[in-house]
Amino acid sequence: MEEQQKKRRRFPGWAKIVIAVVLTLVLTLGAVAGAAVVVFGKDGIALMQGYLLAKFSFVETDADLSKAVDSALDGMVEGLGDRWSYYLDPESYQNTLQSRANNYVGIGVTVSYDREDGLLVQEVTEEGPAQQAGVKAGDVITHVDGTSVAGDARYEATDMIAGEEGTQVELTLLGEDGTTRTVTCTRQTLKSDSVSSKLLDNGVGYVRLDNFYSGAASSLSREVQSLMDQGATSLVLDVRSNPGGYVAELIAALDYLLPEGPVFTERPRWGKETVYESDASCVDLPMVVMVDANSYSAAELFAAQLRESVQAPIVGEVTSGKGYAQLTFPLVNGGGLGLSVSAYCTGGGHSLIGEGIQPDVELSLDDSGTDNQLQAAIDLLLK
Template identity: 30%
Template sequence: METRTKELAALEKNKKVTKEEAEEGQELLTRMPKLKARQELRKKYEALTDGKLPPDEFAAERAKIKGGMKLSADVAEKYTRDVLRAIETVRPEYVKEITIGEWGANAIKGLYRRVEQPLPDDIKDALKNPKTLARSKVAELIREAREKLGKREDLDDQKDVDTTILMMFAELHDPYTTYYDAATLKKMDAPLRGRFRGVGIQIRRDLVRDGLLVVSPIKGSPAYKAGIQAGDLITAIKRDSDPQGEPLKEGEKTEISTKGMKTEQALDLILGKVGVPITLVVEREGQKEPIEFKLERGIVSVETVLGVKRDKKDDWLWYVDEANKIGYVCLTQFGPSTGRELEAVINKMEKAGLNGLVLDLRFNPGGLLQTAVMVCDLFVDDGVVVSVRPRVGRPRVYHAKDSNNYPGPVVTAHTRFPIAVLVNGSSASAAEIVSACLQDYNRAVVVGERSYGKGSVQNVERFSPTGGEIKMTTARYFPPLGKNIDKHSTPGKPEDEWGVKPNPGFEIKLPREEQQELAESYRDREIIKPKDAPKTPVDKEKADKKPFVDRQLEKAVDYLRNQAKAVAAQPGRKDG
């Protein structure tokens, strides 16, 4: 390398190469470039400095490669148009007022940061005071910034637009405003939609056996109905078509081994169009031969309303203390069907007898605002549920029992039993709306640890130029008593007002090890375990461990027992 750089310096001194070529060559020779065109250029510099390529031929070869790196005017124009459309999509509604110049500066700086290129001096100078930039100047700078990067594979096929929008939002330092490109959307299980298209299994890589381990089938899914079990090892995937039902292309395999396969690759093969068949080949503990499961992809509903544990039919049991009729419901997220499913569970328990309810919102990251309002409606019969205050426009105040709050009939409020809501540092957004509302009306005590502190509301909009989605913060929400929930609107210190705090006397902080045990117990609870399966070493190891004691849940149940006893002890009380 040193010999080549010295030779290049000598060529410049003898005017065989220009200063620009020498500087470019020094950079390429001292560091291996990532881009293919620049790698080819590096080879030409190596040949030049090794004496294998005369300077005049080198100049011609270099010019040819550089010509291929030039971005066409049409591509630059479309890129500029799409980025401006993204800016104009978010600018009117974003929770903070940001000028078009600042949005443009974020887009350009973000793009260059992602591709690890220094911002050209002329563009850097033009962006020194972005607030003053007019739309026309912003468009000019966006186009120029893209043209300077040229044609390159990491920005081909609209990846330039995808990358720019994503990084433009990253410059905001707002973790809830982001962009999902079309490929990412396909891989997402669409948790807020509550459903996805596939066979219905949770999988992870098994490094020891080099295959895909079935963590659990999902209740009611094609895989569950076919008999796929937790612990099965998927060793191969067979198919007659691609996941969308289209014929396989020439060279594509009909049977694919899972050896060395990443989970993301497996999901690309397994998720797909409803009705399209797929065969999974599995190895099962205790079985000598592999088992083939011929499945049809279907709509798989994600369970968001969980009970204490599963019964023999894999249905949930809803009483944490059946003798005292203390119910338990855990909401994993606030999806489209969560409210109606919870309503059905509450109705079922009330018919059987319900003296108290634990509503577990720990580890719940949130979800749909309208679902959170519906859940509040199940337990509150009057008053403000939540207020949403945007930057522009009038605030929207959600009142209990308003038929405009969510689709379908208004739910009946259940007010005859006490409630304890469990929260922790991973309870966020919609989970905080519910816990704060019930706490403000003294409808429930909040038990556990201070919640996450996500007091903002996001809108999701389809971005048609790319097929992606833009998720942006548009407002902040406030519970009935108007307390601040949003940690990001404060310095975030413990003494500041943010999040939902447990009621006095009901805070139980868990050390890190206990938090991990709690999270593990949550994961284990969701697994649908095979019936009469031989015990694995892992099962035996878990059986030998001391059972995990959920101190926060115990505190909630003790409170509800005492409340139920106090009610029962009231003179003249009659049921019915």
């Protein structure tokens, strides 16, 4: 009995509680570590180890770890071997979100480099900062914030005019009447329309699609309807140098133009294959599509589906051959990780991966100064 009491004194009640807590923590941490190995794998944990070692062991305590993380994420994406996946640092990610919303921060002018003495203003956005400050088409921007933009400096001038929303930029303008004046513009977020159109001779309606980001489908239907109201009897749809965009905008655009039938097939990593259908309502006009080597993704599928559904001829160059859709995942550091998460095909199941579109009329732009590809498209419609 005495010996048993002595043993009990070695492990009083509070000690038992401490031992139980420690054992629980050990078991919990072991379980968490085991789960981490299952979830992240050894490679994922090695990435985290590398960051912690750099943070607490690297001799230069003021090292820029955010730059190191950017480089590591860039390297990880490069290691995937997929040319379509990407990493965006925080600034690039915000700029990308803005451009995909078809918005931009600026003063609302379209300029050219035709003049040696500065930037020639070709168009001024209605109600934009430039118009409100009195800038007019035909003005020449000769100085930006007092710095001359004549000669080769004019090629850097648009970067000088760009800036953060709410900030100001001072422009010195040379008017068409030869007088000089100075105006101040306050930069703001402006809407950039991704679709434009004009009625050409012989009832040919020309529609230019710059991208398939936010609002593209509704802009397309508005422009096509406007052309038909003006008497258009055929359409040229130009997706040259179009980088693609959102699947939802592509499907809506195809649904508007095409008769009933399949228009897009998606094959995700997770989930079942989905075939999207167009309804019976359509634009019943002859159409030709223009593409080039810089027509990507949704732009390629747009052209391919028009040919598949209504036999619309395609004019231009062999396209890029992109066949994966990406999702851009926001990251806690403010950046974004774009990963290919699904393959896509035409409604009939044809993939463009690695082959692109072979045009019906293969033709590169010549050096004549005229758009020979557009003329070839018009010729097909007028046959």
